[in-house]
Amino acid sequence: MIRFEHVTKRYPDGTTAVDDLSFEVAEGELVTLVGPSGCGKTTTMKMVNRLIEPSEGRIFLDGDDISAIDPVQLRRRIGYVIQQVGLFPHRTVLENTATVPHLLGWKRGKGRERAAELLDLVGLDPSVYGDRYPEQLSGGQRQRVGVARALAADPPVLLMDEPFGAVDPVVREHLQNEFLRLQSQVRKTVLFVTHDIEEAVRLGDRIAVYGHGRIEQFDAPAAVLGTPATPYVADFVGADRGLKRLSVTPIEDGDLEQPPVVHLDDPLPRELGSRWAVVLDSKDNLHGWISAEQAGQRGSVREYARRMEAWLPVGASLKQAFSTMLQHDAGWIAVIDKEETGRFLGVLTPARLHEALRRSIDADAQDIPRTEVALETIETLTKR
Numbered sequence: 001m002i003r004f005e006h007v008t009k010r011y012p013d014g015t016t017a018v019d020d021l022s023f024e025v026a027e028g029e030l031v032t033l034v035g036p037s038g039c040g041k042t043t044t045m046k047m048v049n050r051l052i053e054p055s056e057g058r059i060f061l062d063g064d065d066i067s068a069i070d071p072v073q074l075r076r077r078i079g080y081v082i083q084q085v086g087l088f089p090h091r092t093v094l095e096n097t098a099t100v101p102h103l104l105g106w107k108r109g110k111g112r113e114r115a116a117e118l119l120d121l122v123g124l125d126p127s128v129y130g131d132r133y134p135e136q137l138s139g140g141q142r143q144r145v146g147v148a149r150a151l152a153a154d155p156p157v158l159l160m161d162e163p164f165g166a167v168d169p170v171v172r173e174h175l176q177n178e179f180l181r182l183q184s185q186v187r188k189t190v191l192f193v194t195h196d197i198e199e200a201v202r203l204g205d206r207i208a209v210y211g212h213g214r215i216e217q218f219d220a221p222a223a224v225l226g227t228p229a230t231p232y233v234a235d236f237v238g239a240d241r242g243l244k245r246l247s248v249t250p251i252e253d254g255d256l257e258q259p260p261v262v263h264l265d266d267p268l269p270r271e272l273g274s275r276w277a278v279v280l281d282s283k284d285n286l287h288g289w290i291s292a293e294q295a296g297q298r299g300s301v302r303e304y305a306r307r308m309e310a311w312l313p314v315g316a317s318l319k320q321a322f323s324t325m326l327q328h329d330a331g332w333i334a335v336i337d338k339e340e341t342g343r344f345l346g347v348l349t350p351a352r353l354h355e356a357l358r359r360s361i362d363a364d365a366q367d368i369p370r371t372e373v374a375l376e377t378i379e380t381l382t383k384r
């Protein structure tokens with residue numbers, strides 16, 4: 001969708017901001033450009049919408065060489081969100097959001113309708129916020145309007161330059177989550193500039209880690225954290241990359257333990273054979289748990305079962321698992337298939353969590369699928 005071919009940018013004063021850059025972003029992919037200040041991220045991005053012209057090399061958008069496209073036409077295909085949102089102060093939120101449809105000559109009513117739809121999508125109720133002016137919004141709300149405005153004319157490509165850089169960390173995380181939810185619906189091709197590795201890892205399908213004017217590594221977040229390509233990248237992602245990796249490694253079926261299970265309407269078993277058992281309802285959905293002390297008493301499981309608060313759907317990150325364990329002071333958490341159905345799959349214990357993390361790091365180091373590492377480990381163990 002976006003392709004850089006040997007692109008170099010030299011500024012008139014001799015600064016080489018970008019040096020022989022070649023990479024490709026697939027349709028619907030979100031690529032984060034991350035690196036220290038001055039490494040050429042913004043220059044890279046601004047060359048895509050021709051706010052900056054390359055000195056050498058070519059950039060293609062959907063197969064078209066952008067140097068042959070009129071810049072104004074080009075920018076209509078590309079949404080642009082920057083840190084200082086740049087909302088028009090004397091226009092309402094709704095008018096601001098409808099800016100591009102308006103420029104494109106849409107009928108007023110259609111433009112406003114679309115703007116209201118987009119505001120809704122970014123979590124701002126148009127009936128509450130639509131008639132406000134930018135100064136009547138919080139920083140986070142202004143950023144949301146910026147995103148809504150960039151999406152209003154439904155461009156296939158979005159360029160985002162530190163869009164959440166100016167808000168505090170809590171709002172920032174909130175905006176990141178909302179943006180991920182939004183992106184899962186709209187599936188734009190996104191280039192996202194940030195200097196924050198955590199943000200790059202959370203949002204990117206792939207990350208381009210910049211050194212000086214060059215990409216040092218272009219890979220999936222887990223791979224960048226697990227096997228940094230150069231000492232520079234290792235240093236940039238930080239000594240705590242093992243911890244960061246928790247947030248990009250999902251819980252998988254194979255990570256789960258199978259504890260004893262009882263059903264709500266069963267009589268209490270005489271023994272559990274374990275310190276606790278998971279309690280399921282008649283559809284095998286998670287209900288709660290009982291402890292070994294309750295076994296052997298009279299009555300049914302239902303009378304003694306406690307609700308299970310610490311649970312997650314499969315596919316949630318190991319970081320969420322760890323944080324859920326801490327939050328509920330739980331020695332294990334239940335894992336279900338989907339939030340909607342709640343079918344019980346197994347439990348994750350701290351030991352299994354550690355194993356899962358270990359396995360994902362080993363898999364990257366050897367560049368083999370994680371499931372195969374699991375099998376290999378089991379084979380080695382059984383042969384011993």
Ligand SMILES: Nc1ncnc2c1ncn2[C@@H]1O[C@H](COP(=O)(O)OP(=O)(O)OP(=O)(O)O)[C@@H](O)[C@H]1O
Binds near residue numbers: 011036037043
């Ligand atoms: N107009 C210009 N003239 C000369 N040098 C420039 C110009 N614009 C940027 N540069 C230089 O080019 C290099 C890359 O700048 P760029 O803005 O792309 O970096 P960045 O990675 O986006 O940095 P930051 O995270 O601080 O925004 C820097 O050394 C910068 O000083």
